[in-house]
Amino acid sequence: MGTGTKCIGLSKMRKSGDILNDSHAEVIAKRSFQRYLFHQLRTAVSLQQDSIFMPGTKTGMWKLKPDLHFVFFSSHTPCGDASIIPVLELEDQPCSPVGQSAEAISDPVVLENKRKCEEIPAHPITKRMRTEPRDLPREIPSDTAMHYSTGKEGSLQIPPDSSNSSPPANGPAATQGTVPVGAKVVDIYRTGAKCVPGGAGDAQKPGVEYHQVGLLRVKPGRGDRTCSMSCSDKLARWNVLGCQGALLMHFLEEPIYLAALVVGKCPYSPEAMKRAVIGRCQHVSSLPRGFQVQELKMLQSNLLFEHSRCAVQAKRANCPGKVVPCGAAIGWSAVPEQPVDVSCSGFRQGATKKSVGSLQARSKVCKVELFNMFLNLVSSISENKRPESLRVKKLETYWEYKEAAASYQEAWKTLRKQAFGSWIRNSPDYQQFK
Numbered sequence: 001m002g003t004g005t006k007c008i009g010l011s012k013m014r015k016s017g018d019i020l021n022d023s024h025a026e027v028i029a030k031r032s033f034q035r036y037l038f039h040q041l042r043t044a045v046s047l048q049q050d051s052i053f054m055p056g057t058k059t060g061m062w063k064l065k066p067d068l069h070f071v072f073f074s075s076h077t078p079c080g081d082a083s084i085i086p087v088l089e090l091e092d093q094p095c096s097p098v099g100q101s102a103e104a105i106s107d108p109v110v111l112e113n114k115r116k117c118e119e120i121p122a123h124p125i126t127k128r129m130r131t132e133p134r135d136l137p138r139e140i141p142s143d144t145a146m147h148y149s150t151g152k153e154g155s156l157q158i159p160p161d162s163s164n165s166s167p168p169a170n171g172p173a174a175t176q177g178t179v180p181v182g183a184k185v186v187d188i189y190r191t192g193a194k195c196v197p198g199g200a201g202d203a204q205k206p207g208v209e210y211h212q213v214g215l216l217r218v219k220p221g222r223g224d225r226t227c228s229m230s231c232s233d234k235l236a237r238w239n240v241l242g243c244q245g246a247l248l249m250h251f252l253e254e255p256i257y258l259a260a261l262v263v264g265k266c267p268y269s270p271e272a273m274k275r276a277v278i279g280r281c282q283h284v285s286s287l288p289r290g291f292q293v294q295e296l297k298m299l300q301s302n303l304l305f306e307h308s309r310c311a312v313q314a315k316r317a318n319c320p321g322k323v324v325p326c327g328a329a330i331g332w333s334a335v336p337e338q339p340v341d342v343s344c345s346g347f348r349q350g351a352t353k354k355s356v357g358s359l360q361a362r363s364k365v366c367k368v369e370l371f372n373m374f375l376n377l378v379s380s381i382s383e384n385k386r387p388e389s390l391r392v393k394k395l396e397t398y399w400e401y402k403e404a405a406a407s408y409q410e411a412w413k414t415l416r417k418q419a420f421g422s423w424i425r426n427s428p429d430y431q432q433f434k
Contacts, residue, residue, distance in 0.1 A: 009224025
């Protein structure tokens with residue numbers, strides 16, 4: 001599990017790998033999951049107790065036991081491309097799912113949340129701008145009404161009449177129901193993630209033409225540009241390369257993919273999620289054996305996170321002062337030693353300037369700590385029982401070990417070439433630690 005909303009700027013990055021560049025909740029959760037995978041592999045290798053892994057067909061290789069699946073839950077739509085969704089005139093309360101029925105909008109709890117949250121923008125970076133509304137067809141399935149695609153200029157295209165369309169039989173439960181009579185698209189939600197420098201950018205015109213969809217984006221920093229790609233982009237990458245990363249791929253016969261992605265009660269569009277996480281990579285071909293673009297199931301929960309911005313603001317409606325996100329990031333991993341990890345500004349919470357650079361200041365999910373888990377796993381295996389990729393030549397640095405995961409690097413190269421050419425890659429100088 002993970003919580004967090006912050007990233008560090010380019011000037012604060014460290015070549016020692018002992019700082020967290022990206023502390024958004026999705027990334028903290030994924031890194032905590034990698035801690036869990038390292039522990040499970042160590043357990044499998046030692047044969048001391050049951051593990052989620054079983055021996056593979058090649059020496060030193062492992063694979064997941066049958067019928068094991070991992071589901072990713074996020075309390076809010078990931079930042080970046082997945083957050084660029086239409087705003088309906090009757091759906092401008094940030095606490096309610098897109099495409100809910102007219103009956104849901106009349107619910108007293110929803111109306112109360114609307115009253116208390118209607119002045120809160122979906123993202124504090126930009127204000128919502130109104131534009132000339134477009135009428136939507138009446139009484140049609142919400143997933144049809146909310147469908148839109150990328151036009152020649154990346155603008156949002158709403159079908160003029162989809163009244164004869166039917167929703168897919170296996171569509172997400174969150175898209176069932178009807179668009180309220182008279183609903184109009186009045187705007188789109190803004191994302192604070194900025195387009196990758198040097199590439200195509202947002203038009204920033206009023207209303208629905210403010211953003212351009214389908215672009216790679218970086219997370220914003222406070223006055224200092226970050227190199228952290230948006231969570232929408234990272235989820236799209238994980239959906240092709242797996243959630244295990246390069247180091248763990250040395251030991252695995254196949255990537256570890258997510259079976260489903262569930263988003264909590266918040267502004268949400270299944271079409272935008274599919275476009276951002278799957279659609280942008282769907283054309284990618286010639287991936288190495290075992291890698292593929294996953295048809296990830298996407299669902300929305302009716303559960304509102306009790307500590308979400310909207311929920312907290314509603315509770316504090318009569319209290320003075322501004323509500324701001326907590327600066328700390330909390331991670332939890334199902335491991336026996338120090339399962340809880342709390343960090344702030346990229347270091348373990350409580351670290352002082354004098355302690356930076358010491359073991360005590362490191363988060364358990366920073367690069368160098370995960371690298372140490374990897375090295376401990378390698379050292380626990382006799383050389384003749386290690387995977388072939390770890391026996392071919394002497395490897396020392398974090399960068400060298402990552403590059404030696406040949407199938408993973410080939411898949412990443414193919415993905416960048418065919419879909420994510422403008423992805424920001426950190427210099428190898430930041431990955432030469434041992």
